[in-house]
Amino acid sequence: MQYARVVKGTLYLSSEFGAIEDGTWHMTMGYYDPDTGTVYVNPGLTIGGVKMAKYARERVMFFGSWTGEAIPESATVDIGDSTGITNCVIVATTFGATVNQISGEYVFTYDGTGWLLNGNAVTDIATKYGLTVTGDAAKGDILVVTYTAAAGAWEALGKDNDDLSKELNPDVETSKNVLGETTVTHSGYEPEVGVDPYYIDPSRKMYKHLAEVAIEEKYDEASVLGYFAEAHFTTANPETKKMTGFVYIRQAYFVPQSVGGDTSGWAIPVNIYPIGAVTKKKIVYDMPTNEATITDIT
Numbered sequence: 461m462q463y464a465r466v467v468k469g470t471l472y473l474s475s476e477f478g479a480i481e482d483g484t485w486h487m488t489m490g491y492y493d494p495d496t497g498t499v500y501v502n503p504g505l506t507i508g509g510v511k512m513a514k515y516a517r518e519r520v521m522f523f524g525s526w527t528g529e530a531i532p533e534s535a536t537v538d539i540g541d542s543t544g545i546t547n548c549v550i551v552a553t554t555f556g557a558t559v560n561q562i563s564g565e566y567v568f569t570y571d572g573t574g575w576l577l578n579g580n581a582v583t584d585i586a587t588k589y590g591l592t593v594t595g596d597a598a599k600g601d602i603l604v605v606t607y608t609a610a611a612g613a614w615e616a617l618g619k620d621n622d623d624l625s626k627e628l629n630p631d632v633e634t635s636k637n638v639l640g641e642t643t644v645t646h647s648g649y650e651p652e653v654g655v656d657p658y659y660i661d662p663s664r665k666m667y668k669h670l671a672e673v674a675i676e677e678k679y680d681e682a683s684v685l686g687y688f689a690e691a692h693f694t695t696a697n698p699e700t701k702k703m704t705g706f707v708y709i710r711q712a713y714f715v716p717q718s719v720g721g722d723t724s725g726w727a728i729p730v731n732i733y734p735i736g737a738v739t740k741k742k743i744v745y746d747m748p749t750n751e752a753t754i755t756d757i758t
Contacts, residue, residue, distance in 0.1 A: 523614040523689040533610040544598025554590030561609040563663040572599035614752040615665040656729035674716035688712035707743040
């Protein structure tokens with residue numbers, strides 16, 4: 461996948477753009493204008509950390525889902541170590557309308573005179589945000605809201621990766637007899653997809669349950685079995701920014717490999733093991749929103 465992103469003031473480009481040899485960057489995708497000192501990259505990219513699919517036919521993308529069903533709007537609230545308030549309930553629809561249905565974690569703190577959201581004063585948290593507290597707020601009280609907007613079932617995999625492949629791992633044996641004849645025995649495949657890193661983000665559709673599985677070290681089938689989809693796009697419309705094609709869906713085990721990370725963020729690398737029969741369906745992928753709509757072939 462081609463991408464460009466800025467991290468802490470440094471521009472990172474995927475390997476398709478070229479390579480560094482003897483301290484010189486040799487570009488293969490884009491060009492440098494010596495008159496203006498500007499580097500131009502190819503269209504279909506997003507600068508700033510969001511990797512967006514390029515407009516190319518026959519593109520392949522991977523998707524994951526725990527249930528294969530649409531995700532309903534939901535919200536939870538945690539009062540942490542608050543000393544004044546003793547409980548808080550939330551109305552997800554009211555909160556979602558105020559935050560424009562943007563999934564994520566929202567932190568409210570009480571400064572002794574009023575509530576702050578990310579450091580900015582907010583008024584009437586009951587009416588605007590659907591938050592109803594029990595008890596009198598005290599300085600230092602906190603409300604942490606985790607909000608999930610209603611969305612499709614599927615998460616596009618590869619947000620943190622510039623290389624993502626499905627390894628087929630074919631089970632093949634060869635033997636040769638005394639006549640010099642070679643026999644090949646092909647017993648099938650053991651496919652595997654390694655997603656490393658996978659940074660934890662409340663806006664991701666699979667993050668919450670994946671974190672539970674990793675932290676609690678769950679390994680039963682009900683906890684780790686989900687759905688894996690491999691999409692092959694045959695059209696890409698630069699006007700609507702949508703791609704269409706076919707998708708191949710099957711069940712898969714999502715197995716966390718580790719928990720932790722560095723200054724880039726908290727990550728849970730995960731290995732995906734597709735199993736069972738494959739079902740072919742149609743897919744429409746909206747690139748700006750990363751939403752996939754999958755329907756039966758009629």
